[in-house]
Amino acid sequence: MSHVTHAPSSPAVFRIVDLFAGPGGLDVAADVLGHRVTGIEWDDNACETRAAAGMDTFAGDVREYRAANFPHAQVLTGGPPCQTFTVAGHGAGRRALDDVLEYIARLHDAVRSESTPWREVFRTWRRISEELRHKAAEAATVKAAKREVETVRSVTRKAARKNLAEHGCSTEEIKMALKTLQAPLGLTRRDADLKSLFDGLVSVEESLDAHRIRLEELGDERTGLVLQPLWWVIERSRRPGLEPYEAVVLEQVPAVMRVWEEYEKVLATLGYRTRTQMMHTEAFGVPQTRRRAVLMARFGKIDIPELEETHERYRPGGVPAASRGSEHANGLLWDIDEKSVGKSRQGPKDSWVSIEAALKKVRDIAPDLGLPDRPAFTVVSNYGTGGDPGARGRRDHDAPSSTITGKVSRNRLVHKGTDTDLPRFGRFELAEAGVLQTFPVAYPWRGGDRPQQIGNAVPPRLALHVLRHVLEPQLSKQEANARLEQAVARLETWRPPGEPVKVRRRKDLAGHPLTEG
The missing domain is CATH 1.20.120 (Four Helix Bundle (Hemerythrin (Met), subunit A))
Incomplete structure (x- = not known):
């Protein structure tokens, strides 16, 4: 992508086509890893955000395109609608x-x-x-x-x-x-x-x-859209003149795991080694509790082991590792400081990352954005309440956020342990909501329905782990950790290009690098 200024340290640079690409959660993760991504996205608002972020995009329904349109894509990724x-x-x-x-x-x-x-x-x-x-x-x-x-x-x-x-x-x-x-x-x-x-x-x-x-x-x-990634894999594998994708990465809500398990059977027939895994986002450094069903596949004989969690899972009332006397800190955005980072007694895992730890770090990274510095607070969420005020979820500022959804802008911030609204900044800023999804603080949200864009997105921090794991299996554990550390550092300070890129349409396929490159 034109705005990438870092020389990639990856053993190989992959060209990725991302179906149902959204505002760019997976894309920005691939970007900081040094890969080149082209996304397909139907929502005009998400396309506007992608353009401002410099993400190569084809607008329109995925069903208007075919795998044969992008013969030079080496990797297929995506998260089809699942409602x-x-x-x-x-x-x-x-x-x-x-x-x-x-x-x-x-x-x-x-x-x-x-x-x-x-x-x-x-x-x-x-x-x-x-x-x-x-x-x-x-x-x-x-x-x-x-x-x-x-x-x-x-x-x-x-x-x-x-x-x-x-x-x-x-x-x-x-x-x-x-x-x-x-x-x-x-x-x-x-x-x-x-x-x-x-x-x-x-x-x-x-x-x-x-x-x-x-x-x-x-x-x-x-319902039929969830079949699209599978058909793209089949077309690349069986259509004369095309070659199989080297790798496939798909993610969605836990309810879709059953679909991924059936996908695995077809992919095995087509020559892929696969792995499905239910991932807890806070266990990979995301300051938010959220579960994602992930399918990972590589063509050929390279097995995909389970992706190891780097952070502790959040358990309400539990004591984070850092509070148990550990002394570990690397200063990265999602692994904040001595007060929020540590190794667990069960192994070398960092503590989960709290809301305030993540927001404090980005206030230091981007003081020009003027993000608020609040007193201790509790987030009161409407998510999953069914309209019952008594069922509203609550998370304190020193814990990971609850799942960020399209209703994040409705969440109230109250003084910790009370129902008293904060007199100022009683709602998360869009940049803050994005940070809780692990988007860069400077990510340029554009268009309408921005909270929904944020809530629907893939957390880039999770995508970093998955992409590195699938695309770079030959790295040693030490090399992989260094690679992730470097990528997270780039994600911290990522900035959009000066000018938005043009959003492409189907008529613009001719001459595209994935078409004729």
């Missing part, structure tokens, strides 16, 4: 997962024999794609019909509410009647209009239930 696997209620998430596993099995059957002609393999993919398109088209029709019914329901409820009020019903009685779809005190027996309204509401709710069930059966179009 459908975590949907609660009615078994929708389970059905979405089952559908994907069935599609993966069909693709696996198509590639089991190396003698199967490419046209037959492609025909299987085309049939799957057509099924997904038909489902998406029908789902769009059902959604439109559902919206019309919802409009009818809204009008009918408003009329029923007015009628009940005219009958002298209290607010609570009206609320209960609309909830149970039964008017109080047998009013419907005396008022034909009211009876008609409630009969209509019952019919509307039945229609809505039918639409919801059908939508769950059809699934979400994002």
Whole structure:
């Protein structure tokens, strides 16, 4: 990438294509490791951030592109959308997962024999794609019909509410009647209009239930997106004239681990050695507790061992290693100082990194940004509460952050141990939220919905570990540690280029280094 000024110390510089690239979490990690990345991203806001950060980007839906468009890419990475696997209620998430596993099995059957002609393999993919398109088209029709019914329901409820009020019903009685779809005190027996309204509401709710069930059966179009990385690997492995990727790295939420395990079976058939691992981000120096399901693969005979954790896992109420008398500090951004770093009794692991330790370091690194220096505080989060104020998560400033989500801007900062809001700086700055994801403090967030961009991103600190582990297996442990130390130091002080780069479109494929390089 044009703004990289450091001479890479990697034994090899890889050219990476990153699917569903987001604002650039994996890309900035690859950048500081010295690799060259091209991302594909559909969200215009994320593309705007990527452009400001100097990240080479093709805008658009991943499905508009093919592996054959980038024949010189050596590594495939990505994190496909996953919301459908975590949907609660009615078994929708389970059905979405089952559908994907069935599609993966069909693709696996198509590639089991190396003698199967490419046209037959492609025909299987085309049939799957057509099924997904038909489902998406029908789902769009059902959604439109559902919206019309919802409009009818809204009008009918408003009329029923007015009628009940005219009958002298209290607010609570009206609320209960609309909830149970039964008017109080047998009013419907005396008022034909009211009876008609409630009969209509019952019919509307039945229609809505039918639409919801059908939508769950059809699934979400994002369900098919999780197949894209696998198809790209298959195309590179089996399409005449193309060569397999040297490595593959995929990551997502824990619910996707089952998908990665099925991926492993197909990749093994295609000649890859693989490893799946559930990673706790704070165990790799990220000042945040978050779990990610990671799939790592290399083509050929090089095994991928489990990636060793470098930091302790966070356990509420536990004592960090540094507080147990250890004397270790390396001064890097995510391993702050003598008060927050140490070796555990179980082995040479650093302590998890706290919110305040990470923010204190970046205030020193970038004083020009004017980030606030707060008194001891507690973060009160709305994440995962279901709207229940009593269920709001709390983390003190001297612990790692809870999972950073797209709602990070709503988190309140209160005086530690109280519910009293800080009088100033009662919310995280965008730069601070990015730092808790281990983005450089100077990362140039652009476009709209910036908290969502930050919450959806891959933590660069985690990506550093994974990419180094997969792409540089020949390094000794001492060399690997030195390599990571150097990369983290670069990540600390990373700055964007002076001018944004141009975001490419599909029409710009000709002449690109991964196309013709």
